[in-house]
Amino acid sequence: xxxxxxxxxxxxxxxxxxxxxxxxxxRIQHALVLLTVAATLAVACLILRQTAAGDVHSTQIGHWPAxxxxxxxxxxxxxxxxxxxxLIGGMAALFSIGDTADRRHAGYFPLFFILLGGVNGxxxxxxxxxxxxxxxxxxxxxxVLMALGGQRTQIxxxxxxxxxxxAGSTLLLAGIGIIYGLTGTLNMADLAAKLAGVSNAxxxxxAAMLLLAAFCIKSAIFPFFFWLPAxxxxxxxxxxxxxxxxxxxxxxxxxxxxxxxxxxxxxxxxFKLLRILAGLTMVSGVLGALIQxxxxxxxxxxxxxEIGFVLMGIGFRxxxxxxxxxxxxxxxxxxxxxxxxxxxxxxxxxxxxxxxRLGSLFEDHPAFGYLFLxxxxxxxxxxxxxxxxxxxxxxxxxxxxxxxxxxxxxxAVSLTTLWVVARIWMEAFWRPACAPKRRADAPLGLLxxxxxxxxxxxxxxxxxxxEPFHAQALQAAGQLxxxxxxxxxxxxxx
Amino acid sequence: xxxxxxxxxxxxxxxxxxxLRRNLLKLVFGFLILSHAVNLLIFTAGGLTRxxxxxxxxxxxxxxxxxxxxxxxALILTAIVINFGVFAFLLALVDKARRxxxxxxxxxxxxxxx
Numbered sequence: 336x337x338x339x340x341x342x343x344x345x346x347x348x349x350x351x352x353x354x355x356x357x358x359x360x361x362r363i364q365h366a367l368v369l370l371t372v373a374a375t376l377a378v379a380c381l382i383l384r385q386t387a388a389g390d391v392h393s394t395q396i397g398h399w400p401a402x403x404x405x406x407x408x409x410x411x412x413x414x415x416x417x418x419x420x421x422l423i424g425g426m427a428a429l430f431s432i433g434d435t436a437d438r439r440h441a442g443y444f445p446l447f448f449i450l451l452g453g454v455n456g457x458x459x460x461x462x463x464x465x466x467x468x469x470x471x472x473x474x475x476x477x478x479v480l481m482a483l484g485g486q487r488t489q490i491x492x493x494x495x496x497x498x499x500x501x502a503g504s505t506l507l508l509a510g511i512g513i514i515y516g517l518t519g520t521l522n523m524a525d526l527a528a529k530l531a532g533v534s535n536a537x538x539x540x541x542a543a544m545l546l547l548a549a550f551c552i553k554s555a556i557f558p559f560f561f562w563l564p565a566x567x568x569x570x571x572x573x574x575x576x577x578x579x580x581x582x583x584x585x586x587x588x589x590x591x592x593x594x595x596x597x598x599x600x601x602x603x604x605x606f607k608l609l610r611i612l613a614g615l616t617m618v619s620g621v622l623g624a625l626i627q628x629x630x631x632x633x634x635x636x637x638x639x640x641e642i643g644f645v646l647m648g649i650g651f652r653x654x655x656x657x658x659x660x661x662x663x664x665x666x667x668x669x670x671x672x673x674x675x676x677x678x679x680x681x682x683x684x685x686x687x688x689x690x691x692r693l694g695s696l697f698e699d700h701p702a703f704g705y706l707f708l709x710x711x712x713x714x715x716x717x718x719x720x721x722x723x724x725x726x727x728x729x730x731x732x733x734x735x736x737x738x739x740x741x742x743x744x745x746x747a748v749s750l751t752t753l754w755v756v757a758r759i760w761m762e763a764f765w766r767p768a769c770a771p772k773r774r775a776d777a778p779l780g781l782l783x784x785x786x787x788x789x790x791x792x793x794x795x796x797x798x799x800x801x802e803p804f805h806a807q808a809l810q811a812a813g814q815l816x817x818x819x820x821x822x823x824x825x826x827x828x829x
Numbered sequence: 830x831x832x833x834x835x836x837x838x839x840x841x842x843x844x845x846x847x848x849l850r851r852n853l854l855k856l857v858f859g860f861l862i863l864s865h866a867v868n869l870l871i872f873t874a875g876g877l878t879r880x881x882x883x884x885x886x887x888x889x890x891x892x893x894x895x896x897x898x899x900x901x902x903a904l905i906l907t908a909i910v911i912n913f914g915v916f917a918f919l920l921a922l923v924d925k926a927r928r929x930x931x932x933x934x935x936x937x938x939x940x941x942x943x
Binding site: 464468475479486490491494495502508512513515516 | 860876
């Protein structure tokens with residue numbers, strides 16, 4: 336049994352229990368948080384070392400052989416997602432230590448790490464029902480984190496978030512029930528082998544669509560994205576950054592996993608649907624962002640738009656397109672969390688994140704202005720930043736497969752994103768201040784500016800030194816499209 | 830089998846009707862009914878076998894063919910436990926929402942949309 340594979344789940348959730356013990360001793364608690372962040376990052380790096388060469392590792396929990404027990408498995412894709420999630424989780428945790436505002440409550444850090452453990456579990460599991468359980472773990476933690484603090488907007492946002500996500504979970508469970516009825520197994524690799532022999536294509540498609548709807552709700556894809564902009568701007572910035580970086584990505588991860596490994600029989604219909612949804616998601620996200628005044632709501636709408644790009648790559652279903660998807664996924668997770676943390680800093684300085692009340696940020700804080708420049712223009716896909724490479728590969732893949740309409744829409748959306756981003760820059764940074772300063776500048780502290788610098792540096796790194804990341808993404812995409820190594824790692828045999 | 834299918838369908842219809850109401854408490858009950866509907870769906874889809882517990886007689890090495898599959902029940906049990914926790918949280922959330930906003934009409938909750 337490869338113990339390393341369960342550590343990304345055990346370390347955060349175990350640490351959550353210890354952190355809970357020291358609620359009344361903030362200094363010990365903060366030290367424990369630092370320790371946990373370091374430990375989870377170290378575990379993720381060790382796993383990367385095992386899989387970087389293209390191996391797939393699996394472990395059977397409790398030594399129950401594959402289709403009966405629960406399998407944990409890492410391939411290239413799950414390793415990259417694991418790495419990004421621990422990085423973002425760690426940086427958001429550090430930021431919230433520095434964020435000494437009155438918003439902190441007893442359960443904050445334990446829930447934070449339970450959420451991280453749930454996300455990692457969803458990335459690692461090779462069992463469909465276990466995936467549902469991890470979804471519930473991370474949702475439960477996120478519900479409480481979202482509502483913690485209990486301001487009116489937070490509670491209203493939480494109601495919308497909770498209800499739609501619960502509906503999604505229930506659909507997922509219904510799909511799982513039907514799949515179990517069809518095949519008698521829930522192990523993903525075993526499902527891939529057994530679903531090929533199921534003659535009733537209609538029922539397989541019904542289950543696939545139930546799962547698709549569930550993952551669409553969780554990753555804020557077109558008809559189901561309304562909960563995201565209604566709720567993401569309400570919690571504290573560190574929590575918003577964690578959600579923006581991780582939650583929708585888990586949905587996308589599950590979507591990629593199920594539609595590359597399991598539901599590969601009727602690709603013509605399902606992948607056309609994915610491409611249509613991708614176009615609609617992109618357009619509705621960016622149009623929503625265009626009219627927002629609140630910076631956080633604006634970024635929330637841009638998350639929806641970027642999810643459309645990721646989905647587009649899945650819909651093309653070639654190795655190149657999936658490479659673009661994986662690279663773009665890493666880029667957007669890092670960039671979005673950075674930007675949400677940065678809105679926390681802006682709020683600290685100016686007392687607001689509304690574009691119509693902000694101004695002269697660049698004059699007051701030039702260093703921060705330059706730092707902001709990187710992620711925000713990476714978002715618009717300006718070369719040589721990270722967003723550009725992701726979009727470049729995706730567009731190239733689309734042109735090769737001759738999906739000209741969708742590629743055209745994607746380019747138009749990109750251009751509109753640039754307009755939105757330029758508007759942020761002009762209104763918040765370049766325009767003279769329109770309101771007098773509300774607060775004196777309290778010192779920010781290393782723990783708040785440090786995580787932002789680290790994440791922004793990762794954005795620059797992804798852009799300027801894209802080659803190794805692209806190579807890893809390419810390898811992961813190859814593993815996704817040719818899952819023989821995956822299936823062999825789970826089921827054994829030739 | 831048909832009775833179960835009808836029951837599940839009816840429960841789904843009730844749940845969707847409740848979920849589409851504006852009243853928050855109806856929403857919570859809609860979710861409760863929906864989770865029951867899904868549990869019964871798993872139970873039915875897993876195959877109904879009557880009067881055949883999955884227990885091998887002491888002299889037999891393997892289980893003889895017609896026996897009830899215990900796994901759907903294990904799945905449902907897990908789902909029930911999860912839904913119980915979620916339901917408790919939902920009730921608390923809706924109560925808090927009613928106190929904070931002074932209404933239980935989801936149409937009036939536009940404070941976070943400004």
